[in-house]
Amino acid sequence: MPQSDNNKRRQFFRSLGGQGPIRRPPWTADDFTDRCVRCRACVDACPEGVLFIGGGGYPELRFTDGGCTLCRACVDVCEAPVFDTGRPAFPWRARIEANCLALANVHCQSCQDACEWRAIRFVPQLGHAPTPRLDTAACTGCGACQAQCPNHAITMTSDTMTSEERAHVD
Ligand code: SF4
Ligand code: SF4
Ligand code: SF4
Helix, strand or coil: CCHHHHHHHHHHHHHCCCCCCCCCCCCCCCCHHHHCCCCCHHHHHCCCCCEEECHHHCEEECCCCCCCCCCCHHHHHCCCCCCCCCCCCCCCEEEECCCCCHHHCCCCCHHHHHCCCCCEEEEEECCEEEEEEECCCCCCCCCHHHHHCCCCCEEEEHHHCCHHHHHHHC
């Protein structure tokens, strides 16, 4: 398929939009709403614009327009006992789903281009577009790939984490 057709298909799929579950800022835990005082300092400090005020006035992390760069600006401005940078940033990792365009023979590598952690690589296939492989050990769950995927084919889930990783988060 010509490259221009691939670009059009990617743009079309991205225009369809998508809504995910409620996610909290990095390095926070299940007790987030008990500890957060809803001052919104983290939302204002986030240079990536991935934090929003959600239900009840509590900050939510949304990967709709980009990922979290783990810059820690939110941590630095917060005066509540909310963040613990001793734990992994997120209790989820990326997973590439069956509706990935590359699996359907469309040349797309947007997720690899977005991943600064080099957790996604593409494997050449004979007579087929290269297909993605995700290294969950390298993935931070930052969401950058999800934000860039034109077909909403990337989810964030704890299912792909090893039992050791999961124990570390819990
Ligand atoms: S670590 Fe940085 S990019 Fe991530 S949510 Fe906090 S302020 Fe935003
Ligand atoms: S998972 Fe990667 S290769 Fe597949 S459609 Fe999304 S961005 Fe493209
Ligand atoms: S969520 Fe994982 S695979 Fe996706 S961009 Fe971030 S580190 Fe890379």
